[in-house]
Amino acid sequence: APRAGAIKLRSQLNDSPSTQATAQLSEEMMLLLALQQQNKAAVPTGTKVVVFGALDRLGQLLVRHMAKDGRYTPVIQTMKDYEQKVLYRTDGVEEIFPPEAEVYFEEIPANVSAAVLSVEKPTDPETMKNVLALGIPFKRFILLSKIGVDERENDWKLKLNPFLQLDKWAALEQTLKECAEIYNFDYTILRVGNLKGGPFYDTNKDFEQALNDRIFDAEEARGISLKLKDQSSADSGRDVVAQCLVQCLTRADTANKVLSLVSCKTFREDGVGCSENNFLQLPPAMKNRERKVFTPSRQEWNEAFKKALE
Numbered sequence: 001a002p003r004a005g006a007i008k009l010r011s012q013l014n015d016s017p018s019t020q021a022t023a024q025l026s027e028e029m030m031l032l033l034a035l036q037q038q039n040k041a042a043v044p045t046g047t048k049v050v051v052f053g054a055l056d057r058l059g060q061l062l063v064r065h066m067a068k069d070g071r072y073t074p075v076i077q078t079m080k081d082y083e084q085k086v087l088y089r090t091d092g093v094e095e096i097f098p099p100e101a102e103v104y105f106e107e108i109p110a111n112v113s114a115a116v117l118s119v120e121k122p123t124d125p126e127t128m129k130n131v132l133a134l135g136i137p138f139k140r141f142i143l144l145s146k147i148g149v150d151e152r153e154n155d156w157k158l159k160l161n162p163f164l165q166l167d168k169w170a171a172l173e174q175t176l177k178e179c180a181e182i183y184n185f186d187y188t189i190l191r192v193g194n195l196k197g198g199p200f201y202d203t204n205k206d207f208e209q210a211l212n213d214r215i216f217d218a219e220e221a222r223g224i225s226l227k228l229k230d231q232s233s234a235d236s237g238r239d240v241v242a243q244c245l246v247q248c249l250t251r252a253d254t255a256n257k258v259l260s261l262v263s264c265k266t267f268r269e270d271g272v273g274c275s276e277n278n279f280l281q282l283p284p285a286m287k288n289r290e291r292k293v294f295t296p297s298r299q300e301w302n303e304a305f306k307k308a309l310e
Helices: 017-041 059-068 125-130 158-159 166-183 205-210 238-250 298-309
Strands: 048-052 075-076 103-104 112-117 140-146 186-192 194-196 222-229 235-237 257-264
Touching: 048 059, 048 125, 048 298, 112 238, 125 166, 140 166, 140 194, 166 186, 186 238, 194 238, 222 238, 222 298, 235 238, 235 257, 238 257, 238 298
Parallel strands: 048 075, 048 112, 075 103, 112 140, 140 186, 186 257, 194 235
Antiparallel strands: 222 257
16 A cells, blocks of 8 residues: 655765884774674665666566565555556566555655665666655665676677667666765666566567467576676576565675676576576466476575675
């Protein structure tokens, strides 16, 4: 149910003794700063996290995975007629968002601890600046971005590809880093490949002819590859991306990091497997089409982050 009482949203979306003492003091200060950073980086469980872009396919899945995970309460800021504006609806269920989610109209609650910008197309950097200037005390802001941002200057095919829009994603990343320094919050950037899949079989009219079997879903991938910075682009399943965004919230070691995530159809030595099927326990779509999508367990996610960050 919609909530009230919140901040109004103004815009969318040496070897001498002295040097030894100095060195010792410096080490102590560095340790103190490191401890402060560790405390600052943790997003407390049981708090609220606002999801921007919650009406997109990825955004809807992010809200559902966050609610199912149970460590955070997903918050959505949207318009009153949002149900009429949703292009894709989750197969087999009536509600767009799960009952655990809190929906606000034209406002953001003041007591959220973090935010995730999960819009599938690049947002205008000025819009993000306006949102971050509202004064909400975010501990973490997570941004979905696109693989190829680092390599675009060395590969003209990447830079000029109109579908990737890498210059726009790069500008958005830079804006987030600058705002994080100004407003003193941590950020995480998760770059992904081409987003695939999701429980939207019934309403995916544009691909109706291609939806025989699992041609469009492409989510029977049995592994993922998570790395620092860029990696070779590939498809990224929306379910694993949604789960990864939630996992980033729970981890102090992802603060102020740029990561990339792709799905793997077969096991890779640099990746991890996906052992859980239909984590959201969603019902079948039309024609009794069972949902078959594999995602990592919490243990497998821990292994993936260890490989990426070690």
